[in-house]
Amino acid sequence: xxLRGHKTAVVSSGLAVRFLVAxxxxxxxxxxxxxxxxxxxxxxxxxxGHVTWANASYERIDLxxxxxxxxxxxxxxxxxxxxANEQRSRSFAVDKVVGLIDVERALIQPLPAQFRGGERERxxxxxxxxxxxxxxxxxxxxxxxxxxxxxxxxxVLRGSEPRPGEFDSRLCLPSGALEEASAMSAGSAK
Amino acid sequence: MxxxxxxxQPHKDSKxxxxxxxxxxxxxxxxxxxxxxxTEEIGGVMPWMGLTAVPSDTPFVRALxxxxxxxxxxxxxxxxxxxxxxxxxxLCLVVKHVDGPLAICIDSQVPSxxxxxxxxxxxxxxxxxxxxxxxxxxxxxxPIINLxxxxxxxxxxx
Numbered sequence: 001x002x003l004r005g006h007k008t009a010v011v012s013s014g015l016a017v018r019f020l021v022a023x024x025x026x027x028x029x030x031x032x033x034x035x036x037x038x039x040x041x042x043x044x045x046x047x048x049g050h051v052t053w054a055n056a057s058y059e060r061i062d063l064x065x066x067x068x069x070x071x072x073x074x075x076x077x078x079x080x081x082x083x084a085n086e087q088r089s090r091s092f093a094v095d096k097v098v099g100l101i102d103v104e105r106a107l108i109q110p111l112p113a114q115f116r117g118g119e120r121e122r123x124x125x126x127x128x129x130x131x132x133x134x135x136x137x138x139x140x141x142x143x144x145x146x147x148x149x150x151x152x153x154x155x156v157l158r159g160s161e162p163r164p165g166e167f168d169s170r171l172c173l174p175s176g177a178l179e180e181a182s183a184m185s186a187g188s189a190k
Numbered sequence: 191m192x193x194x195x196x197x198x199q200p201h202k203d204s205k206x207x208x209x210x211x212x213x214x215x216x217x218x219x220x221x222x223x224x225x226x227x228x229t230e231e232i233g234g235v236m237p238w239m240g241l242t243a244v245p246s247d248t249p250f251v252r253a254l255x256x257x258x259x260x261x262x263x264x265x266x267x268x269x270x271x272x273x274x275x276x277x278x279x280x281l282c283l284v285v286k287h288v289d290g291p292l293a294i295c296i297d298s299q300v301p302s303x304x305x306x307x308x309x310x311x312x313x314x315x316x317x318x319x320x321x322x323x324x325x326x327x328x329x330x331x332x333p334i335i336n337l338x339x340x341x342x343x344x345x346x347x348x
Contacts, residue, residue, distance in 0.1 A: 026243055068245040112254075112263040113289035114341065117247025126254070126261070133242040133254055133261055 015105040022094035025069045030134040032155040038082035045080040051091040058082045063092035088143045218301035221273025231337040233284035255293045262293040285337040319343045
């Protein structure tokens with residue numbers, strides 16, 4: 001299974017966003033994968049509130065609690081996601097990594113207007129898959145950075161060629177974890 | 191022909207006048223609580239598909255439900271009225287809400303349609319902005335729920 005193996009939901013426009021989909025409690029949460037730096041097991045995560053991987057340190061946060069999701073607790077499928085951009089890095093536990101998925105930009109729906117509370121800051125929107133509905137976490141909120149408008153435009157993939165200076169986060173993922181994520185997503189593909 | 195039209199005109203007016211004196215209401219129940227709503231505020235009824243929970247701070251809006259290729263936000267009317275949903279296969283009432291289509295989980299009985307005389311409808315402002323008043327439908331006095339503005343100005347239990 002290659003590192004590039006993942007489910008693709010891109011149909012026509014070529015504009016897509018790649019997500020890492022994970023289960024947190026009963027909720028499928030999608031993270032724009034561009035800022036995913038790695039996926040490690042809890043035992044690799046360290047005990048001091050930080051995860052150090054590839055000479056980078058990731059402060060541990062309880063993202064499930066911040067999202068107000070009741071997580072399952074540590075199980076054999078628990079993974080620690082290393083998430084960072086140029087300014088900030090964080091790590092957080094998810095109950096299960098579902099896989100990587102490319103979603104056509106047009107298929108990403110905003111959070112319906114009836115949701116009027118703090119969830120609008122935490123969640124950018126959603127997409128509907130055959131077996132689940134994934135809620136898209138605001139990556140700026142995850143990293144405790146000031147948010148911005150049109151957040152997803154930052155993460156849009158334009159065709160197969162990377163933009164100048166674009167950083168391909170997939171290359172930095174610990175290979176075992178990424179292969180695992182790829183295998184999971186390939187396994188769940190239609 | 192003109193005469194015919196002229197003859198029919200009073201009939202049309204009469205029918206229109208009769209309809210103007212009537213209000214179309216749909217009656218449904220949530221956790222056994224019977225409610226009436228104006229039919230023009232209802233988009234349809236479909237089988238209940240199962241929920242996706244959303245970690246939300248918005249009162250009574252904490253889930254999504256699938257609809258065709260998309261999904262709808264769900265307003266938990268049972269929670270608003272502190273009513274447990276009854277056993278059986280619930281239905282999804284699709285509401286024409288001001289913020290876009292909205293789903294409500296209702297009891298398994300298919301909503302019934304009623305023509306209610308305007309004189310049997312009493313609109314009044316109460317403590318709960320989601321309740322427009324009451325009407326008498328099928329010899330039953332029922333609260334009228336404002337489906338189009340559900341939850342917009344109310345964020346407390348009834």
